[in-house]
Amino acid sequence: MDALQKKFILDVVSGCIEHKKLLDVVISAFYDWNGKRLSRGEDSQFVIICYLTTFTLDDLGLQNFSNIVRSLDIKKMHTFLSFFFSNLTTWIQEKWSSIYDAAFVEKHWIGPLLRWRPEIDILMDQLAVKISQKNQFKKAPVKTTEPQEFSLSKPKPRPLPSPEIFLQHKICKPVPNSTYRPPKEMQIIEEIKEKNHQKAEEHLYEANTKQFRCVNPHKSEHTKRVMSQIEEDFESKLKFNSFHSSAAPSTNKTNSSPIKLNKAAILRREALVDRQVEEELQRLERLMRGDLEQNVLDQMDPSFLQCQTERRYLEGRITEEEIALARQRITERNKKAAQLKKEETAQLMQRYAEKRLQEEKALRDLVQQVIEGHKNSKTAKEKLQKLKQSIVKEVSEQSQELLRQALEEAQEELSRKFEIIREIHAIESVPHMRVKNFDNTETAGHDLLGEMSLVELKERLNLLREAQQREQDEKRRSILEEKQKEKQQLQERLETIDLHGRALARAAAIRKEERKAKLESIKKAVAQDETLLELRKKLEEKKQERQRLKQSESSKATTSKQTEAHTVCNTTRHHQRSLKEKSWEELEQSLARYIQKAS
Numbered sequence: 001m002d003a004l005q006k007k008f009i010l011d012v013v014s015g016c017i018e019h020k021k022l023l024d025v026v027i028s029a030f031y032d033w034n035g036k037r038l039s040r041g042e043d044s045q046f047v048i049i050c051y052l053t054t055f056t057l058d059d060l061g062l063q064n065f066s067n068i069v070r071s072l073d074i075k076k077m078h079t080f081l082s083f084f085f086s087n088l089t090t091w092i093q094e095k096w097s098s099i100y101d102a103a104f105v106e107k108h109w110i111g112p113l114l115r116w117r118p119e120i121d122i123l124m125d126q127l128a129v130k131i132s133q134k135n136q137f138k139k140a141p142v143k144t145t146e147p148q149e150f151s152l153s154k155p156k157p158r159p160l161p162s163p164e165i166f167l168q169h170k171i172c173k174p175v176p177n178s179t180y181r182p183p184k185e186m187q188i189i190e191e192i193k194e195k196n197h198q199k200a201e202e203h204l205y206e207a208n209t210k211q212f213r214c215v216n217p218h219k220s221e222h223t224k225r226v227m228s229q230i231e232e233d234f235e236s237k238l239k240f241n242s243f244h245s246s247a248a249p250s251t252n253k254t255n256s257s258p259i260k261l262n263k264a265a266i267l268r269r270e271a272l273v274d275r276q277v278e279e280e281l282q283r284l285e286r287l288m289r290g291d292l293e294q295n296v297l298d299q300m301d302p303s304f305l306q307c308q309t310e311r312r313y314l315e316g317r318i319t320e321e322e323i324a325l326a327r328q329r330i331t332e333r334n335k336k337a338a339q340l341k342k343e344e345t346a347q348l349m350q351r352y353a354e355k356r357l358q359e360e361k362a363l364r365d366l367v368q369q370v371i372e373g374h375k376n377s378k379t380a381k382e383k384l385q386k387l388k389q390s391i392v393k394e395v396s397e398q399s400q401e402l403l404r405q406a407l408e409e410a411q412e413e414l415s416r417k418f419e420i421i422r423e424i425h426a427i428e429s430v431p432h433m434r435v436k437n438f439d440n441t442e443t444a445g446h447d448l449l450g451e452m453s454l455v456e457l458k459e460r461l462n463l464l465r466e467a468q469q470r471e472q473d474e475k476r477r478s479i480l481e482e483k484q485k486e487k488q489q490l491q492e493r494l495e496t497i498d499l500h501g502r503a504l505a506r507a508a509a510i511r512k513e514e515r516k517a518k519l520e521s522i523k524k525a526v527a528q529d530e531t532l533l534e535l536r537k538k539l540e541e542k543k544q545e546r547q548r549l550k551q552s553e554s555s556k557a558t559t560s561k562q563t564e565a566h567t568v569c570n571t572t573r574h575h576q577r578s579l580k581e582k583s584w585e586e587l588e589q590s591l592a593r594y595i596q597k598a599s
Contacts (some may be wrong), residue, residue: 014403016051018396023047025095030083038076045072053084053120054109062119069123078127087122088113090171161583196565201352208345266490266497273500412592 015021027046031038049069057065069077084092088110096105261269440454452460 009408010404011400012048012051014400014407016047016404018399019051019055021099022054023050024095025099026050026084026092029087029091030080031305032166034079035082037164039158042076045076049077049080050084052571053081054113057116058112060589066123066126066129072129076133078124078131081120081124081127085113085117100392101385103385104388125283203343205349263486263490263492266493270495273497277500355561510549533576 027043027050030046031040031043049072050064052060052068069081093105093110096109443451443453445451
């Protein structure tokens, strides 16, 4: 094979790879149409014939092309060529135009093939004549039987396919242009949306710029004056000198049932006990020095509660004034924020209006440019056609160069792999010497510093394992001892805390008994006091006198007029209230004097 033939083969292979998409369109449709009687192993022949027919027929010539076609299966080539040229101007042209530019396909591929159509028809007629001559019956001469050698590698010859009628594809109706147009309803909906959006923006602008007209959020001066008068009347009726009940006495309850505590709870309880003991010692030291506690002094001072009540009243008034001032500040701040918001909204609306004007101006300019572009569309199409042709030419040249380089690299890689396979086969053909003797007591002989035999390694591992086990046992024993010591210390602390609690409980019980006995003695003394008996007698006399006065006044009221009865009733009530207040004040003063004497 000379260099010219090698170059031709490389060009054909690279061209088939470069135009694979175009060739696959024709070959796949051909197999779908007549694939039952064809083998997939022969698709490379049809790919090459399709490439030669489409791209290299001008350079190759009809004579060379007919020689190549006649060297292959005549019937299959006749079937393929008739299928290709019968559908060339219909769906094949449409499929190629969807991959490349339609004008480029029409000019460079469809046009030359139509020019070669008469010569191709003559070639197809010649092939049809040869096929008909082969189909005619010829009486073969009688031959003697010739024995042949049996060959496993020789495949069974394929049966000749029966001829079929060539079916013409129906020409489909073109797709109507209305399919690619958007419906008018969508455009109407978009226009309605745009109008609604503009109306919403206008309403928002009006709501932000105009003041409230149906409501006045500010209160009038008369309303504020009436509200302040009501608050003053309500505050004047409040009683700040009322008596407060004392708090419930504290009780120290001890739980008889034992509770299991953890370490943290025991330490917290120990710290609490230490703090209580320290506070009790400090209190005893203060008492020994003669200092009274602050709460006792507060209770002894009769004006302390009055001062505290007055102080709380003043603090409440100050808090109310601060709240009123804070409300005024918040109202002013909200007014300023609303004013700023209105100004910002006005600025934004002004900017939006300017932006809309700019967009409308840009849209008008764009429409003008589009109109001018439609006028110059013919020249633009010609420029675009030339640009596409130059791009296709450059891409084809680059792809051919890349394919040539890829083929060279693949050839080198294939030769290298063949060399490696040859070396592997040579290595595998050499017999292996297998040594089955192995001594555990000998080293491998690699001349390493830590090299040792298998027996020595096992012994060292056993010693290391025993040492680790002893170390773990020692750690476990020490941990158990520490836990036992800590548990003993916690038990001692719990016993100390329980002892302290029992002592506090006994002291509290003793104090309670003493207080109870003291209260009993005070009650007996109060019950046996002569002054209290006299006060009770005096209270009974006052009640009887008030009852007699009430009866006499009621008898007089029946004879008098209704107005006089009303005035007398008022004076009687006032007199009764004054007598009752005087009797209660005398009783409280006598009790206070008796308590001071008893204490």
